[in-house]
Amino acid sequence: MDEEQKKAKTPKKLNPKRTPAREQDPGTRKKNFEEVSFGYGLEEALLEAARCLGCKNRPCVAGCPVGVPIPEFIAAMVNGDLAEAYRIIRSANVLPAVCGRVCPQENQCEGVCTLGKKHEPVAIGRLERFCADWQRKNGVQAKPEPAAPTGMKVAVVGSGPSGITCAYDLARLGHEVTVFEALHEPGGVLFYGIPEFRLPKKIVTGEIDTLRQMGVRIMTNSVAGKLITLDEMMKEFDACFIGVGAGLPRFMGIPGEDLNGVYSANEFLTRTNLMRAYKFPEYDTPIKTGKRVAVIGGGNVAMDSARTAMRLGAEEVTLVYRRSEAELPARAEEVHHGKEEGLRFEMCTLPTKIIGRDGWVKGIECVRMELCEVDQSGRRRPNPLAGSEFEIPVDTVIMAIGTGANPLLTGTATGLALRRGYIEADPETGKTSIPGVYAGGDIVTGAATVISAMGAGRKAARAIHEYLSSRKR
Secondary structure (H helix, E strand, C coil), rough: CCEEEEEEHCCCCCCCCCCCEEECHHHHHHCCCCCCCCCCCCCHHHHHHHHCCCCCCCHHCCCCCCCCCHHHHHHHHHHHCHHHHHHHHHCCCHHHHHHHCCCHHHHHHHHHHHHHHHHCCCCCHHHHHHHHHHHHHHHCCCCCCCCCCEEEECEECCCCCHHHHHHHHHHHHHCCCEECCCCCCCCCCHHCCCCCCCCCCHHHHHHHHHHHCCCCCCEEECCCCCCCCCCCCCCCEEEEEEEECCCCCCCCCCCCCCCCCCEHHHHHHHHHCCCHHHCCCCCCCCCCCEEEEEEEEECHHHHHHHHHHHHHHCCCEEEEEECCHHHHHHHHHHHHHHHHCCCCCCCEEEEEEEEECCCCEEEEEEEEEEEEECCCCCCCEECCCCCEEECCCCCEEEEECEECCHHHHHCCCCCEECCEEECCCCCCCCCCCCCCCCEECHHHCCCCCCHHHHHHHHHHHHHHHHHHHHCCC
């Protein structure tokens, strides 16, 4: 343990509350794109690590989609071996700096933390982020030694969370991996979808650099389904993993969606994040955000869109959601941050029409909803209240009501079984109807979390390795 770590004090008795992390002041941060949370310093991290009970049954590990050995990495922190803590995390999670920032830990590892039954759960995500940030600042080696080359070639389509994870594991096993990315920057939704204030792009770039150091070839501006079809790919490669996500925007089908000033969340966030519209005119990507913005939806993408609109200069941003706040699918932390920044919430509200004048948005007509019995989603079903119609004056509308499967690649694949546009794949292996072709992440499950997509990429990598090994025999 070095001198800095010796100075960090650990608590003499268990603290029932988690150690807070410092954040930017809301009034300041809503005007910039710098990261909201500063994360833990060393003393804060060790204080929080000391709260871990080190449970023998390890429910937190079972709650993690990629199976990070959580008690073990926290124990290494308590013992002052931060390099070992990082190594333990990295053995299961190839994107710890990302997951520590954007994963819904409250529904996964922290949600089943034993300490959380009586007190606040251990801040596992913050500890993971701390170890990853410490590694980056101190130059600890992140690239593992790969196995001997197998001579087998694997194509990975998409460089989002599932594709990155699958490529990493396959390269570590000695396979030659080529990643095909349609956009001009790799990273998938990590780059184009999640705003800078939640996930700095230098973090994503650093993880991609590790892939390249392992010998993974990344082909950007390579639109699978156009420049190369899946059939053509399988003539060149021994196996293929499809991790293209679910990036097809959805709209409500209400009047006025063709007006100027209506965005899909995909376009709005891609222009802002990937194309750096928030740095205009330094980057030549203009984006028009009016004074009054309505964001339709209640998930993390809706929250990202709303908080981005604030930072782009909107005077008033309203989140319009058809259920109550209790049913909001967005992370509680993001809702809390949004409230601190002045985001307005119109709950139990459904837009029925976008109002325009001279081709531009001028408002949205809405109806109030009442919540009835629980439906198949496990949430109460919303029904319109007769006579409750009202109007919200806005000049920009952002539709963040989910995405669908983009048919660009799947529509050109002979014999690939689909269900409602998504690829049918074995949930444990990612195996599809085409021999040697595997799939995982949102293109299989529909929109989900970063960590669940990573779990799918990891499972598929194991299955692909077994498939390739059997072919060599």
